Amino acid sequence: MGRKPCCEKIGLKRGPWTIEEDHRLMNFILNNGIHCWRIVPKLAGLLRCGKSCRLRWINYLRPDLKRGGFTDAEEDRIMELHSQLGNRWSKIASHFSGRTDNEIKNHWNTKIKKKMKHLGLDPATHKPMNNITHQTDPNHQDTKPKMCSSINNEGEEMKDQTPKDDVIKETAKALTDNNEELVEKNWKNLRAEEVDLESLFETQGNEISSNSSISSLYSNISRNESSSYLAEDSISLEQWDLDMTDPFVPWDLFAANLDHDNLFFL
DNA sequence: AACCCTCGCAACCGCACGGCG
DNA sequence: ACGCCGTGCGGTTGCGAGGGT
Incomplete structure (x- = not known):
């Protein structure tokens, strides 16, 4: 009745991996490579199924992970x-x-x-x-941006949108008019359309260089652009980077000592 | 302080696929 | 052609952390 499970589940550990398990798996793979995931846990002395080991290696332990x-x-x-x-x-x-x-x-x-x-x-x-x-x-009707060039290929959906050039002109005028609200609104849409806003800002820079309000607005938007898309996401990328760093595993050291010839299986 | 809710990530599950005998 | 086996893939779940009440 159906396929039998990929591994004997009775007596196998599940759930989060411990540091010791990680080290055991890493050491084994680096010393022996991978020929059959099913036997990896047995030979490495792990109470895990091969699938679990593979997943842990691919998603977390692999030294080339960014x-x-x-x-x-x-x-x-x-x-x-x-x-x-x-x-x-x-x-x-x-x-x-x-x-x-x-x-x-x-x-x-x-x-x-x-x-x-x-x-x-x-x-x-x-x-x-x-x-x-x-x-x-x-x-919203005038500011709905497109995100992907492939959608562009479809053509039809975008015809009723405000032409990009008009938005650029409007933004340029808003910069000179000190219209922060409009600048911020258009910024997000233009950025989504991959318009070079830095150039636009530089173009207008002579006229508004003395306008600290708009300048600081530009800086703030640039710096917090990604989080500004998501008002509910209060974590900045920098903060996220810190949170994502695993304090226990010395990746750089690990990678530096790695014999990449052993990674033929990746 | 305690409880509840939401979010993000790691890990699991089951099916699909391809190689091999 | 068929069945078995190992691996890959995508959907889903579980859990811890953090924020809100």
């Missing part, structure tokens, strides 16, 4: 690849060095999905959705 928060560029790339590949996380992960499919999948489900909904895009289709928020907020 770890830490995703950059805006990475997020944009994930969205672009997701629009082309769908939920094929391993395929998406293959476009990034040092990122795992699990990591990307988690980031998608916890952050990017929210970000897209916030921008009025359906995470499943990457197309604009009829959002109640937009219907009740007249400002």
